[in-house]
Amino acid sequence: MNDNVVKTIPYGAHRLSVAPMMDWSDRHCRVFHRQMTKRAMVYTEMVTAAAILHGPKNRLLDYSAEEHPIALQIGGSDPRELGEAARIARDWGYDEINLNVGCPSDRVQSGCFGAVLMERPALVADCVAAMMAEANVPVTVKCRIGVDDQDPEIVLPDFIEKVSGAGVTHFIIHARKAWLKGLSPKENREVPPLNYDLVLRMKAAFPHLTICINGGITSLEQAKTLLDEGLDGVMLGRAAYHDPASVLVGADALWGDATGADAFGAVEAMRPYMLNHIAQGGRLHQITRHMLGLFTGRPGARGWRRVLSERANKAGAGLDVLDAALAELQTAATAA
Structure with a gap:
């Protein structure tokens, strides 16, 4: 068990964040993004719990000190493995550990984690409880609004209620369904319609929780509008990669300062x-x-x-x- 006091995430870091993106958000990408924004939270690529337990830990977990604030995203569905991975990650000093409940790829589905876990909120609750028992930083969840034929209006609030009941207070919600059958991971980022209104209603329904939104956000102006509407944070994905200057240069003004470079x-x-x-x-x-x-x-x-x-x-x-x-x-x- 973790007997240490849980560290807090740097104040306001989630006001803007850069999403975990496989094959993109590696340590070099994160250092590069950090030149333009000193305040936004950056996320690692997803690392599976099994890889952390059995793989080359330094290669998987090392990062540069200048990357702070930084979150480690872990994938998995075995509470024991996830708890042990969170314990191992303590030595690396991340600011947050995030559980992936949103990735729709076939490889992730075959391992029964990622977006398929939207169908098993009780298991997610067990997973985060095991992680929180070993982590000395906040454990957060990145999820979808639902998968396949689920009704997001029913599924999402139930998911949030059950998982927050295990102690999670921070959710990053990709405002699209994930179609696990019939769409590729790329299509799952573009085809299912966005439902920002549902995410906004989740913030109203769970005002005590930190609710951040992800999906289809392409400008700082759009991010600011969503913040002004009451959300706690906005996560940028592909826009931060394909056109980083447009969304990261000047981003620190969201915190009232101007520390990043052009x-x-x-x-x-x-x-x-x-x-x-x-x-x-x-x-x-x-x-x-x-x-x-x-x-x-x-x-x-x-x-x-x-x-x-x-x-x-x-x-x-x-x-x-x-x-x-x-x-x-x-x-x-x-x-x-």
């Missing part, structure tokens, strides 16, 4: 990190692949992407490639 400042701030990564045997592409969309919509953006895509993955690629990509932007700006 797009060019973010590139400059990444230079020492890149040099250190290369010196340790890493490749430039492992970082710059997350930066391709940084200048979306600006003159020279296509040249920026082309140079990084074609040259950053080559052996020996260094910061001269970054300079060449920046030169594409400068040339286009001069010609405009």
Whole structure:
């Protein structure tokens, strides 16, 4: 059992957050996003409880100190495994541990976790109780509004009531159903209709809980509107990856400050990190692949992407490639 006092999440960190995204939100992506926002919560890619128990723990759990505030997302459905994974994760000092009850992929379904757990709220309650018994940071849940033929109007409030009864006080709700049969994971991010109103009503029904929303949010203005309507937080997904400057530059104004860099400042701030990564045997592409969309919509953006895509993955690629990509932007700006 965890005898330590549970640490609190940094005040207001969930006002804006960047979603856990498989193959995207790795440690390099998170460090890059952190240059533009010092206040938003960032999430790891989902790591299964079994992988934490039996896999290379340092590779799966390590991160840079500058990534705080940071949450670890875990997938699983075995309370014992999840509790042990939460105990192991204590040594890494995350600010939050999040249980995935939203991923619709076939691989996740076959393991009976992710969105399929929307059908088993009592099991989710057992899972989070086991995690909370071992964690020394808050345990949160990211879920859907329902799956397949479930009626979200009935299922979602029942799910929240049962899981919060186990002690969870913080839910991030992806405001779409997940169709576990007939739609791909990609289609599950786009096809089922969004239902923001239902999530807003969950906040009204459970005012004592922290309720955050995810799904289809593409601008800071949209995020602010949802916050103004009473939600506790907004989670950005693909917009933060494909067009990060549009939603992360200036995001710290939501907390009343302006600590993040602009797009060019973010590139400059990444230079020492890149040099250190290369010196340790890493490749430039492992970082710059997350930066391709940084200048979306600006003159020279296509040249920026082309140079990084074609040259950053080559052996020996260094910061001269970054300079060449920046030169594409400068040339286009001069010609405009």
